[in-house]
Amino acid sequence: MSQQIAIGMDIGGTHVRVGAFDSGGKLIAQSDASIASLKPDSGLSLIERLLHELLESLNSPALLGIGIGCTGPLDTVRGLINNPYTLKGWSNVPIVERLNKTFNVPVRLENDADAAALGEYWQGAGRDAKRLYAVTVGTGVGTSLIVDGKIYRGVDGSHPEGGHQLIDPNGPECYCGHRGCWESLISGLAISSHAQSTKNNKHLIVLAGGDPNRLDSRLVAEAARTGDPTAVQIMQKAARDFSLGIVNIISFFVPDVIVLSGGVMKSADLFLPTLKQTLKTPNPMVPFDRVKILPAQLGYYAGMYGGAYIILNEVT
């Protein structure tokens, strides 16, 4: 009998990553490709080609299913990608139906933050945590809550967006329609737009080669490390706002583990001291000290692991 494998796939705004996992959960082969600027039909054909090549490299094993984590918004119930924001032109794309027809196996679609959180629960930083909350800070802020190994879902299967919790009603406008939500204050884009619009940023613009548009969050973090006062101020504010969001999450859910990934961990030296200090504030109502805050372990591959976990959990 040929080897049984599950496919885990992660579709982001720029890349698609696919991995083949054996029935014991071991990653045995992987592949990736750029999906940036591909229209849906070419994107789906590319994904099919990647999968065919991966399966052929494994001598055509018995495929158990395909689990996908994808950048949202999605309709996970109907299996549609509906994300014209970061995947231009991808409105109501029936990826589940298409891959199901091509490969004739179960195909599942989940939000990328949920898939990544499941991956960290399965084989990463939050291994077997009864209640795991995951936060990824990148261009935006993705969050997910996993309870007893299952994705927490809102009404009609909706995906709660902790990244759009409101922190500062006087803060910047967000595309979600509110002001001062978490993402609009702490994401990479938020930090760069704060730096571009703040007073006394001449030194920072020089660091960006004289072009304010190239003043990104990485440059601001680097300048803060060298003691540039404007950059220090921007990063301190972001660290403070980041900490307030984490305090809210703990107050609502008291998870066993919060797994952090993305820019916030790349700048851990600038963010985490403020968070630790904030969490030290005595609070007799919530056991803040019982919540472990850990860096993610699976990096860009977390969503791929999560996709495979969904399939293996369902069919084995």
Ligand SMILES: [Zn+2]
């Ligand atoms: Zn928002």
